Amino acid sequence: MTETRQPISSQKADGARPVVLAADDDKDILELITFRLERSGYTVLQAHDGEEALRLAQAANPSLAVLDVMMPKIDGFELTRRLRADAATSRMPIILLTARGQDADVQQGFDAGADDYLRKPFSPQELRARVQAILGRR
Template structure:
């Protein structure tokens, strides 16, 4: 079991991803605001974060950069989960420090497999 921070402001997606990851045995903390996400991650760093890009407060890209810049959160595995699927958007996600990039619409099963793959590698 891993601890996962899910940052998603769409309630339906947040509920769906939380349900799927909890079915896989993970402990999920879900928030819908970028500032809250950063505070939660810094207070109790999760094993993995799933970040939407377009969020109130800080964007997912800003959160990613801030997590990578802080020694206490730099090793968190990060998956971007976003509707922004242009090549430049994907590049921006990886440039910010993301380990993986999943575009919406997405398969919850595929997202769960990507989470498991990142956790199994134990790295970012």
């Protein structure tokens, strides 16, 4: 929990940096995403499961969310649906990370309302490019 609060405070200190919510139950991957995006000029909010991600998304209203599909409590698909259903987060861009990589999963992700997806293993540079592409668009 302390890990998650720190970025929020840093967001306050540096208001110009866009906030990205990253959710993955694997700490190493979460760290990798955070490293890459923080280095690229984003503030990253870390969530270790679907529930935490939902709470953070609703509390902090981040500019974008990178969500793993296979997460405890609430999976990425369901989380996407809930975020889309909530007026506060309905317009937030979402990138899904999927390890299964089956077309059906990808389709399910888009059906749930995701904007983009990356198959695991993904290249961190590729992730940064996608995030920049989406946020730059706006």
